[in-house]
Amino acid sequence: MARERGFDARRLDLPAFAAAGATLASEAAQADLGRLRDNLVPLPADAAPAPVRWSARGELRPVSGGAPQPWLHLEVDSTVALQCQRCLQPMLSPLTVDRWFRFVADEDEAARLDEEVEEDVLAVSRSFDLLALVEDELILALPIVPRHEACPEPLLPPQAEADEPDAEESPHPFAALAALRRPPGGG
Numbered sequence: 345m346a347r348e349r350g351f352d353a354r355r356l357d358l359p360a361f362a363a364a365g366a367t368l369a370s371e372a373a374q375a376d377l378g379r380l381r382d383n384l385v386p387l388p389a390d391a392a393p394a395p396v397r398w399s400a401r402g403e404l405r406p407v408s409g410g411a412p413q414p415w416l417h418l419e420v421d422s423t424v425a426l427q428c429q430r431c432l433q434p435m436l437s438p439l440t441v442d443r444w445f446r447f448v449a450d451e452d453e454a455a456r457l458d459e460e461v462e463e464d465v466l467a468v469s470r471s472f473d474l475l476a477l478v479e480d481e482l483i484l485a486l487p488i489v490p491r492h493e494a495c496p497e498p499l500l501p502p503q504a505e506a507d508e509p510d511a512e513e514s515p516h517p518f519a520a521l522a523a524l525r526r527p528p529g530g531g
Contacts, residue, residue, distance in 0.1 A: 414468055
């Protein structure tokens with residue numbers, strides 16, 4: 345768990361962190377991030393999951409006509425195992441997050457500003473869970489449809505040409521219907 349100058353990543357006093365211009369950096373195991381882990385596939389027994397490396401830096405930014413607002417710069421990177429949606433085999437996918445977050449007084453103001461401004465707006469807290477934000481951002485960074493650039497082996501092997509029936513040998517799909525339309529006993 346990251347601690348610097350009395351700051352705890354699980355209970356971060358965000359206003360004090362930003363006012364100090366402090367930085368926290370650490371690594372977390374993917375196994376410790378349960379919601380992220382639920383989106384991943386198991387690695388082969390001989391492979392170890394990559395650590396989740398993250399760093400956060402706080403700063404205060406001036407606001408015209410008001411008190412400075414806390415901001416947080418978050419950088420996260422890791423490599424996770426996902427299931428390729430094309431071949432259904434495991435694949436490794438690098439995840440990178442590099443985002444700024446603006447913090448405001450309460451949830452109502454955050455919701456209002458979230459619709460008006462481009463940046464991510466969150467409610468300020470004196471016990472902010474930074475590792476939950478790291479996990480949230482990694483989950484949001486997961487590809488919607490994970491796929492290999494080129495799958496190592498296709499799910500279904502291609503059929504040999506000898507297995508395909510010739511067009512001349514296959515019956516017409518409506519031949520049975522044509523027989524039903526013929527008058528009985530005749531031609």
